[in-house]
Amino acid sequence: MTSSKVIPRTENRWRHDPGQPLLAIDEPPPYAAINPDGISPYLLLCEHASNRIPRALGDLGLPAAERLRHIAWDIGVSALSQYLSRTLDAPLFMTNYSRLVIDCNRPLDAPSAIPDISEATEIPGNIDLSAPEREQRIKTLFTPYANAIARRLDLLQSQGKRPIVIGIHSFTPVYLGRQRPWHAGILYGAAAGFGQTLIRELRGEGDLTIGDNEPYTIHPDEDYTVPVHADARGLDGALIEVRHDLIDTLAGVDAWGDRLTRCLLAASKEHG
Numbered sequence: 001m002t003s004s005k006v007i008p009r010t011e012n013r014w015r016h017d018p019g020q021p022l023l024a025i026d027e028p029p030p031y032a033a034i035n036p037d038g039i040s041p042y043l044l045l046c047e048h049a050s051n052r053i054p055r056a057l058g059d060l061g062l063p064a065a066e067r068l069r070h071i072a073w074d075i076g077v078s079a080l081s082q083y084l085s086r087t088l089d090a091p092l093f094m095t096n097y098s099r100l101v102i103d104c105n106r107p108l109d110a111p112s113a114i115p116d117i118s119e120a121t122e123i124p125g126n127i128d129l130s131a132p133e134r135e136q137r138i139k140t141l142f143t144p145y146a147n148a149i150a151r152r153l154d155l156l157q158s159q160g161k162r163p164i165v166i167g168i169h170s171f172t173p174v175y176l177g178r179q180r181p182w183h184a185g186i187l188y189g190a191a192a193g194f195g196q197t198l199i200r201e202l203r204g205e206g207d208l209t210i211g212d213n214e215p216y217t218i219h220p221d222e223d224y225t226v227p228v229h230a231d232a233r234g235l236d237g238a239l240i241e242v243r244h245d246l247i248d249t250l251a252g253v254d255a256w257g258d259r260l261t262r263c264l265l266a267a268s269k270e271h272g
């Protein structure tokens, strides 16, 4: 799985001249701002909403089956995030391109920001990127999204508000052959009090196995949203990770949207 064929750059249909724009004029912008004036204390963020790849990068050298898998996006989270944006009346910033192009929840110096490999799949279109190719992905996709969120938080904080930053994610039930036991997990960094409240609320639903900093932990070397947008500002914040087979239908999104709305409303009464 880890051997790579050396293909002359000129023959790689997924390579792009960084002197030309990465996004064509008829492609979606890097991110969507949904319900930007929502009055909820929650600011919802969704970095892994889409598996779209800019046309200029072709298929990144991946077969269709790989581009539909969880390595390209978080299955179900686009709908779940939009559901919560409506029920909570919360602003939502959501990326329009795959994390395989650039992962907007990774520090730029993390190897996984533009991954050569994800789970056990090599990403041919990301191997041996030139500095200009890398820079173009950052400038086109990462920076506009990160700046839009920072500006929104600056504005809210200048108004004396204390927004609560929530990232919405999903995880695969089986990772590298290992079954995971959780229905959902809450990941937090400095805001342990808020994280614990949300975990207590979800466990209070009575029928769920909820991970406490599982299936992942937050680390400033590997995460961007919570360390930068919440912890560095002294704001409450967490990532919600839902097992993706629970939200891959509209009925599942409805059920989890209702659950999470209940739990988030209860948590904001204590921390809002």
Ligand SMILES: [Zn+2]
Binding pocket: 048, 074, 168, 169, 170
């Ligand atoms: Zn994710």
